[in-house]
């Protein structure tokens with residue numbers, strides 16, 4: 001069971017030979033895909049064969065789709081020579097659905113020309129046992145191996161004889177080595193070491209919407225991204241058409257996770273922040289705290305709906321349509337019935353407006369038919385476009401543009417009062433009303449919250465398109481209106497919501513998962529916990545967890561899988577910026593990434609001190625050849641570094657209303673070491689830790 005020294009090991013030699021054979025087959029598969037790209041001939045059928053081998057199923061798709069798939073396939077078969085082609089192996093016993101068979105598990109399927117697999121894709125059903133089999137529940141597996149690699153070479157293995165009761169679980173050295181491997185560059189995938197509780201979430205059904213409440217470093221982001229890759233593999237036809245979307249809190253976070261899905265062979269997933277996703281207008285303004293609180297509240301959805309539908313008028317005059325010498329007359333009562341019917345239909349505003357014009361055309365046709373004529377559809381279309389029909393439609397069901405509607409709502413106090421009656425108090429209405437109406441569109445300085453309101457209005461006008469699956473990371477920070485905006489884009493699909501209420505720093509965000517899920521339109525999503533902490537060693541977690549009672553989030557604390565003595569250093573210093581520079585210079589002597597996290601306002605002072613001390617650093621964007629990054633506390637969420645240096649916790653707490661939550665985020669970013677430097681007293685909750 002222990003790690004094996006390989007030099008003499010027959011097993012190791014055999015596994016290395018298998019790696020060489022797999023590499024040769026992969027090269028052959030890539031050459032074949034390339035040649036198919038350049039020779040038409042039978043490529044269609046051959047590709048279908050290849051797809052069947054890879055994914056287990058084919059359905060009819062167009063030639064263009066196949067051609068582009070072929071190009072993607074050539075890319076996906078690229079082999080950088082460094083990424084191991086497999087990382088594990090399972091051997092089945094006689095009492096198994098695959099009696100006596102062995103499978104190597106890797107990032108992608110590799111087969112020989114006869115179709116025999118040398119490596120099975122980690123997402124294939126056969127691979128599930130690699131992640132989930134235990135001695136107590138072996139799933140037919142008698143032996144499992146995990147492989148260790150050094151400089152791209154298979155260098156060690158860990159073996160569990162499940163049939164003899166061996167089960168390493170979290171004691172796996174390969175797991176620990178993977179977690180402790182120095183961080184350089186962006187986030188890595190965890191495909192070789194996904195744990196059973198994580199795997200159950202990754203492989204949950206496509207139609208299953210999940211909400212994963214996980215303490216810091218429990219692998220939520222990793223699980224969400226691997227789930228996206230798993231779903232794309234398992235439901236290619238459904239999801240390649242409708243698409244998968246990943247939502248993250250900011251661009252720094254998105255850059256950090258950007259490489260994970262491509263590394264798993266899935267390059268086509270859209271990754272965006274909420275602002276990037278909606279972007280109906282350029283944001284140049286900000287809101288007061290009171291205005292933001294109201295604009296981000298779910299009640300605004302109904303206010304906007306009322307404002308829009310309040311535009312619909314009552315026809316009081318008859319409509320007279322002239323067609324040459326003929327006249328068609330539709331009386332106000334009939335017109336009113338038509339408008340009422342359209343209001344009742346489940347149609348978007350703009351669609352119903354179009355429908356009104358067409359129905360008026362049909363009413364005219366009925367009159368023409370009563371006179372003995374038989375007008376065509378083209379005649380109806382022409383009548384629907386005549387001046388009087390257009391004028392009536394404009395009067396009764398006017399054209400609306402979403403930004404214009406919101407601008408009017410925020411600048412016309414009477415319209416707001418009518419629309420918000422019984423929903424928003426006078427004071428709330430005052431808070432969001434613009435003091436003066438802008439004279440031109442250009443004058444408007446839209447805020448982030450306004451953009452979301454415009455998006456809400458846009459969806460009332462025309463139905464937003466829906467993705468097949470949406471992964472929403474750091475979801476605890478979404479406002480109800482943002483959640484609605486994302487929910488619209490998942491209307492026909494499912495969601496994986498990832499977050500931690502203890503890390504919620506948005507004052508205006510719903511404070512419970514049921515409230516957020518309701519706003520997302522997925523109230524029945526299952527809320528599931530993850531509590532095993534992979535990132536942060538126990539000694540550092542103890543410090544962060546001391547904040548939990550004060551955060552009042554009602555969540556389970558993380559329990560770390562690792563002890564790391566001396567990983568926590570807390571020091572009182574005379575001047576924080578200078579002390580940070582000294583600590584940064586020392587930290588650079590060790591391998592791995594370093595994050596210096598301070599209150600946003602302290603970033604200039606700290607970068608100045610680092611520059612003065614000659615310590616090379618980047619600010620707020622990890623660069624591969626600059627291991628030390630200065631991160632403003634408000635942008636630390638979701639990131640991690642081998643060594644984190646936190647300057648002045650009290651300033652981080654004081655900087656914002658939910659400053660203690662922010663500090664909890666900041667203290668949970670370290671993989672190997674946390675240095676806390678303070679000149680002011682530590683926050684009361686941490687006082688017991690003093691100097692350590």
Ligand SMILES: Nc1ncnc2c1ncn2[C@@H]1O[C@H](COP(=O)(O)OP(=O)(O)OP(=O)(O)O)[C@@H](O)[C@H]1O
Nearest residue numbers: 190193194195216217218219220221222534535638
């Ligand atoms: N099964 C695993 N094997 C190896 N590493 C893992 C595993 N699960 C998680 N990790 C690592 O632990 C770290 C934390 O994972 P991740 O960022 O997904 O956690 P998180 O729950 O999203 O954290 P946070 O809430 O703090 O953002 C990452 O480096 C990730 O690669």
